Amino acid sequence: MNEGDTPRRKVTSFDVAERAGVSRAAVSRTFTPNASVSPETREKVHKAAKELGYRVNYLARSLINRRSDLVGVVAAGMDNPFRSQQIHEIAKALVGRNFRPILLPADEAESVNRMMDQLLHYNVSGVLVTSDAPPTALCEEFAAHAIPIVLINKGDAIAHVDRVISDDETAGRIAAETLLEAGATRLAVICGAEVSYTARRRQEAFLATCRGLGASAQAMPVAINDYGNGFAAAAAAADFDGLFCVNDYMAFGVIDGLRAAGRDIGKIRIVGHDDIPQAAWAAYDLTTLRQPCDIQAEQAVELLLGRMDAPRMKERTELTPVTLIRRATA
Amino acid sequence: MNEGDTPRRKVTSFDVAERAGVSRAAVSRTFTPNASVSPETREKVHKAAKELGYRVNYLARSLINRRSDLVGVVAAGMDNPFRSQQIHEIAKALVGRNFRPILLPADEAESVNRMMDQLLHYNVSGVLVTSDAPPTALCEEFAAHAIPIVLINKGDAIAHVDRVISDDETAGRIAAETLLEAGATRLAVICGAEVSYTARRRQEAFLATCRGLGASAQAMPVAINDYGNGFAAAAAAADFDGLFCVNDYMAFGVIDGLRAAGRDIGKIRIVGHDDIPQAAWAAYDLTTLRQPCDIQAEQAVELLLGRMDAPRMKERTELTPVTLIRRATA
DNA sequence: GATGCCATTGTACACGTGTGCAACGCCTGC
DNA sequence: GCAGGCGTTGCACACGTGTACAATGGCATC
Secondary structure, three states: OOHHHOOOOOOOHHHHHHHHOOOHHHHHHHOOOOOOOOHHHHHHHHHHHHHHOOOOOHHHHHHHHOOOOEEEEEEOOOOOHHHHHHHHHHHHHHHHOOOEEEEEEOOOHHHHHHHHHHHHHOOOOEEEEOOOOOOHHHHHHHHHOOOOEEEEOOOOOOOOOEEEEEOHHHHHHHHHHHHHHOOOOEEEEEEEOOOOHHHHHHHHHHHHHHHHHOOEEEEEEEOOOOHHHHHHHHHHHOOOOEEEEOOHHHHHHHHHHHHHOOOOHHHOEEEEEEOOHHHHOOOOOOEEEEOOHHHHHHHHHHHHHHHHHOOOOOOOEEEEOOEEEOOOOO | OOHHHOOOOOOOHHHHHHHHOOOHHHHHHHOOOOOOOOHHHHHHHHHHHHHHOOOOOHHHHHHHHOOOOEEEEEEOOOOOHHHHHHHHHHHHHHHHOOOEEEEEEOOOHHHHHHHHHHHHHOOOOEEEEOOOOOOHHHHHHHHHOOOOEEEEOOOOOOOOOEEEEEOHHHHHHHHHHHHHHOOOOEEEEEEEOOOOHHHHHHHHHHHHHHHHOOOEEEEEEEOOOOHHHHHHHHHOOOOOOEEEEOOHHHHHHHHHHHHHOOOOHHHOEEEEEEOOHHHHOOOOOOEEEEOOHHHHHHHHHHHHHHHHHOOOOOOOEEEEOOEEEOOOOO
């Protein structure tokens, strides 16, 4: 049909060099920052490159540079709006620094393993993990290759693996104080038993604060922190007038569950965590602790960059600050 | 400190070959499907590889193979739960077929351009687009390089660019029929004016069906299809008793807006679109049209695979089927 | 005019892999 | 015993790029 019919060879730096009447090295240098090229040749090269539609092959470049600018993002629980927002922010932060995120969904521990293994084949410049933490042996392998790993909201301390964690101590404390100030007297915290380290820390800080203030508080364990478990837990929450839900997603379930049970929401104080967009919606209007995942993403990328320069440095932990967002429920 | 102290050279196929006492070609063949290697050497190679922690370097491989198994995913609107769920399913579908998704957020048209350009540097095996469609010139460049592009829920017909589109005709028709069957007499459809092709098609099918059945129906334009605009639109919806919201996300806003205005939700029929998880929540319990984004992701990847084999084939359009999910609101 | 410095350029090697080609050895069938 | 076939193997080249090194030329300084 048209000219593209014969799948023409990819245009390489050789083609550009020939057309511009310079050596191939000059072409390479033109597209390499801080390389020594005269303005004239640079001009000629750019002209020829544009005419031919030349693009530097980053894969070939990475072969010699030993850095691909690809960053693995191993993610779980993207059905939760907070988690997917987190992925979004991480991707934006990475792209902003000229990295390319490879998104690998890994909901089970076994697939985390497989995905991380895949990444070793791609010479990634680093890995961000929001799923379960990879096994220590695998982390050591990454460390041996000087590939930084940063865990987000995971507890496991692993050698040479940085972490960024939400300030759960403060979150738990503020949640307790807020409920008490609002007049609650019989408090409870609803939290998944078998789940995230960070949610459990919030629960503990909450309970500790209550103990410290001599207030009545109790833990209501559920399986995992989602809408359905929140809804179900609401039925058993009849004895309490102040509830801390360790994430908003579950808080919505609790609120709907309370309504379904005919309880007056006005009489019961609720504090959530994360401040996902839906928390501001009229149906819930939830008082909650904002976990700024844009800032968190920046912190994670920053840690990544730091470790690229010093792979054997002792592992660091960065805290993401939380803020109370006051709305109707407390 | 320990042995990893000196950042030891990456282990290559040379190292494995030496240790296994075979040629490097034998190593390569061992890790290449359908290559001719005797069971004995394969055994030796695997043993040596395991001992050394060898991994094939996919970037180097892609250089010679001319295919990287990387697939660009250009995405917009990840704040909308449906869109992010879509990304999740796409990522899963790609990983399932042994591709690696590069996630590039591109909310403005200009950044779509930039991201697509980036992808050309990475020799991607294909591109999936859920953001704005890339400009035709850029698409042609991809076609010239025989890189498949698949647009998801975008209208623009571009040469050699496949599309998968939700069955909006059916969706609009069923929405109208459902509202009428439920007893509504004064219908309206709420839809963003400057937005997605696919949402507008739903609106048109809805209005056409109403016209065909001699029912009263009207369009209520808003700016974009999100919660806030839905909430605001509810105030002006006093004259209607049957509403079709072109996506669930906005339907929630409409429902909350109606409640805030003191209207009795029981008296007004509402149908949404997408069936995001929140639609099943007790607070909304929304009757809606399910757009199965797992199936849609599969279709998209299938189109991608098809075009890899036949890059110059005429562009195809695949329709994603929709299903009515009956809940409380209609 | 000779000397030294500096910016620029080209040559040549390296990065880690897949595979065509020819050579080799083993087995089968006559 | 020998021809022919087939499964394996190794050599060598290719993929597209960055950069060390030496060479070149221009300019300022003595």
